[in-house]
Amino acid sequence: MSHTRTPAVAGWFTGEGDGFRLLGTRCSACASVFFPREDVHCRNPHCAGGSLEEIPLSRKGRIWSYTDSRYRPPSPYVSNPELPWEPYALIAAELAAERIVVLGQAAPGVTVAGLTVGMEVEAVPGVLYEDAETAWTVWRWRPTGVTE
Amino acid sequence: MTADVAVLGAGMHPWGKWGRGFVEYGTAAARAALADAGLDWRDIGSVVGADTVRGGYPGYVAGATFAKALGWQGARVASVYAACASGAQAIATARAQILAGLADAVLVVGADAAPKGFFRPAGGDRPDDPDWLRFRLLGATNPAYFGLYARRRMALHGDTPEDFALVKVKNAALGALNPYARYRKRVTAEEVAASAVVADPLRLLDICATSDGGAALVLTSLDFARRHGAARPVRIRAVSTVTPRFPNTVLDLPDIATDSAVSVAPPAETFRASIARSAYEEAGIGPGDLSLAEVYDLSTALELQWYEDLGLCAEGEGARLLREGATAPGGRTPVNTSGGLASFGEAVPAQAIAQVCELTWQLRGTAGGRQVAGARVGVTANQGLFGHGSSVIAVR
Numbered sequence: 001m002s003h004t005r006t007p008a009v010a011g012w013f014t015g016e017g018d019g020f021r022l023l024g025t026r027c028s029a030c031a032s033v034f035f036p037r038e039d040v041h042c043r044n045p046h047c048a049g050g051s052l053e054e055i056p057l058s059r060k061g062r063i064w065s066y067t068d069s070r071y072r073p074p075s076p077y078v079s080n081p082e083l084p085w086e087p088y089a090l091i092a093a094e095l096a097a098e099r100i101v102v103l104g105q106a107a108p109g110v111t112v113a114g115l116t117v118g119m120e121v122e123a124v125p126g127v128l129y130e131d132a133e134t135a136w137t138v139w140r141w142r143p144t145g146v147t148e
Numbered sequence: 149m150t151a152d153v154a155v156l157g158a159g160m161h162p163w164g165k166w167g168r169g170f171v172e173y174g175t176a177a178a179r180a181a182l183a184d185a186g187l188d189w190r191d192i193g194s195v196v197g198a199d200t201v202r203g204g205y206p207g208y209v210a211g212a213t214f215a216k217a218l219g220w221q222g223a224r225v226a227s228v229y230a231a232c233a234s235g236a237q238a239i240a241t242a243r244a245q246i247l248a249g250l251a252d253a254v255l256v257v258g259a260d261a262a263p264k265g266f267f268r269p270a271g272g273d274r275p276d277d278p279d280w281l282r283f284r285l286l287g288a289t290n291p292a293y294f295g296l297y298a299r300r301r302m303a304l305h306g307d308t309p310e311d312f313a314l315v316k317v318k319n320a321a322l323g324a325l326n327p328y329a330r331y332r333k334r335v336t337a338e339e340v341a342a343s344a345v346v347a348d349p350l351r352l353l354d355i356c357a358t359s360d361g362g363a364a365l366v367l368t369s370l371d372f373a374r375r376h377g378a379a380r381p382v383r384i385r386a387v388s389t390v391t392p393r394f395p396n397t398v399l400d401l402p403d404i405a406t407d408s409a410v411s412v413a414p415p416a417e418t419f420r421a422s423i424a425r426s427a428y429e430e431a432g433i434g435p436g437d438l439s440l441a442e443v444y445d446l447s448t449a450l451e452l453q454w455y456e457d458l459g460l461c462a463e464g465e466g467a468r469l470l471r472e473g474a475t476a477p478g479g480r481t482p483v484n485t486s487g488g489l490a491s492f493g494e495a496v497p498a499q500a501i502a503q504v505c506e507l508t509w510q511l512r513g514t515a516g517g518r519q520v521a522g523a524r525v526g527v528t529a530n531q532g533l534f535g536h537g538s539s540v541i542a543v544r
């Protein structure tokens with residue numbers, strides 16, 4: 001059965017494989033970067049406001065912190081209550097160029113036992129959940145094996 | 149000229165899982181606060197409620213709901229929602245009315261009947277709500293954020309899970325002495341270590357539960373208090389309700405990312421530290437003046453963070469302060485003498501009010517087995533979802 005791949009949220013990321021990138025916006029006046037994207041007004045209180053332009057964020061960052069989810073989260077998280085709960089790790093990654101910390105689920109198979117603060121991670125595409133027709137996609141953080 | 153208001157009455161409904169409605173808890177707490185103040189409900193010129201959610205229109209309700217339950221008597225009314233900071237904003241509203249001369253005696257009430265298990269966003273598909281998005285896209289519960297903070301402390305400051313457990317041991321011992329606490333049993337470090345991991349590195353006993361409960365205060369002008377026989381009442385000297393400053397660089401509930409610091413240097417202090425500093429500045433006091441502090445220990449690790457944000461010690465020194473016993477009964481600045489959220493659990497709109505109830509009893513010298521000897525100055529600290537600060541300083 002072939003599933004259409006559709007982002008679980010529109011306009012936050014693009015591309016596949018090595019071309020995968022998180023998408024933010026940047027203020028043309030003060031260069032502040034926003035993720036999730038800010039499309040209405042620059043949120044820097046010192047800025048008179050500029051146009052907000054879409055930019056891809058750095059693909060790689062370093063772990064700011066991490067944790068995991070040993071219990072099934074409530075809705076609107078989508079999971080199959082018929083299946084046993086499989087914990088997943090959560091990684092907050094700091095992107096040096098943008099000086100921003102972005103939270104994401106870790107790639108499948110990554111557990112907290114293999115993580116340390118400062119470890120390098122890269123943004124990769126992943127499937128959040130599937131229904132009858134659609135694979136709903138999301139971003140994931142995957143360690144590159146490089147430690148600071 | 150003074151900006152103080154008097155705490156003439158304080159009251160609570162015991163925390164727990166009672167299976168009844170929030171109106172019952174809030175009304176019981178309100179009647180207790182009125183009795184404590186020696187006032188009749190009809191003496192109250194204004195009622196301020198900290199909001200909770202009730203199914204159906206209008207959803208968020210509080211002030212008028214309690215006024216109706218107590219019996220309509222024509223009082224001025226206000227209701228405020230600021231998540232965990234709702235109680236502090238209700239106190240701030242009451243205080244502003246008193247200082248502006250709009251009311252002499254104000255009843256502040258917060259109560260809730262909390263859901264079981266994890267807090268979750270309101271129902272429906274709401275992809276413009278950051279709270280909905282973090283659950284939908286990441287399954288990131290509140291404990292997940294507490295886990296991130298705890299792990300970050302371990303990496304930066306060398307805190308250990310054993311340090312975190314000691315916070316629970318301390319707070320449970322105090323909660324055992326508090327008739328309003330939900331959990332009234334001492335806990336050992338071994339019991340914390342044996343409890344299930346919820347969000348690595350935090351275990352079930354590191355994380356506060358959800359609870360039912362209610363808390364209320366009667367705040368008045370100093371003249372009104374004097375006329376009602378309280379020559380030296382506990383006084384509220386400061387209420388901080390500040391927002392963060394851009395760029396907020398600590399990943400915070402319910403956000404998926406921080407502000408970027410690429411164009412503006414981050415402020416010298418974190419949001420949590422700014423909440424306390426604002427209260428200190430308004431009160432004209434410093435951390436060295438404190439007799440005690442009530443802080444939002446949503447997790448054990450977060451209590452250590454508050455020690456630093458309140459200025460009880462330098463950054464990274466929270467665990468050392470705890471191990472020295474400085475924040476335990478008999479220490480320099482006992483923290484969470486009520487037992488804290490560790491012993492109460494979260495009844496969101498009530499908790500910031502409950503913190504001030506504990507300060508009131510401590511400053512009056514009526515806190516029983518939990519009493520801090522000679523307590524003169526107390527601070528509360530708390531933070532509400534979506535960038536709501538909350539800190540109250542009370543003095544005697």
Ligand SMILES: [Zn+2]
Binds near residue numbers: 029043044047049
């Ligand atoms: Zn700008």
